Amino acid sequence: MNPLALVLGGVAISKHAGAIRQNYEPIGGSTLARLSGGTGVKLTHWRKWRTTAAGTGELDPGLDLLDYSQHLELLCVKPRGIESASTSIELPPGIAWRTDExxxxxxxxxxxxxxxxxxxxxxxxxxxxxTGAVRYRFCYLPRLLVSTEGPVSEFDQASGRYNWSLVAEQV
Structure with a gap:
């Protein structure tokens, strides 16, 4: 089976741009407020994701013609999962996954x-x-609407290879 491509704004990154490394990190409008006795209470107003994708290959990612002033759809390659002890798993509001997987x-x-x-x-x-299962997991490849400034790319003339990375934040 061929791995799925990372796709930004409808443009699939070529396998020649290298194997994709992708991570997610939470970003959110939260703060830790302190009560009069010093106990911390986390107040969260919103929560979104930041993702970084990177690769090293024979080509750069080829995303130069995208309009980065607009929000873009990002089809991710790193799976996410929701675990539960139950066979019924509540899906968070706004969750979206790739339609091709x-x-x-x-x-x-x-x-x-x-x-x-x-x-x-x-x-x-x-x-x-x-029978005998102790936990269950719902897995998916996210489809995110993101804002990004576009990829950062570096060319190493000695090796003839490109190193690139892309940081995007869910809108």
Missing amino acids: APWALAQLGDQWIETTLVIGEGNAQLAAV
Whole structure:
């Protein structure tokens, strides 16, 4: 099976730009407020994601003609997952996944994870029960609407290879 491409604004990054490394980090409008006794209370107004993707290859990512003044759709390659002890998993509001790769489900048996079937409903996922399973996981490849300044790219003349990275924040 060929790995899926990272896609930004409808432009797929060529496999010749290198294998993709991607991470997610939470960003959010939260603060830690202190009560009169010093106890911390976290106040969160919103929560979004920042993602960084990078690669090293024979080509740069080829995203120069995108309009970075606009929000762009990013089809991610790093899976995300939601775990539960139950076969019924509530999906967070606003969750979206790639339409070219359906979400999948896993069940934990001992120290192994095996695939199980799932049905996605309005705001939840129902996973098929597996005898002996202790945990379940709903997995998906995110589809994010992002803002980015575009990729940063470097060319190493000695090796003939490009190193590039892209930072994007969910809008």
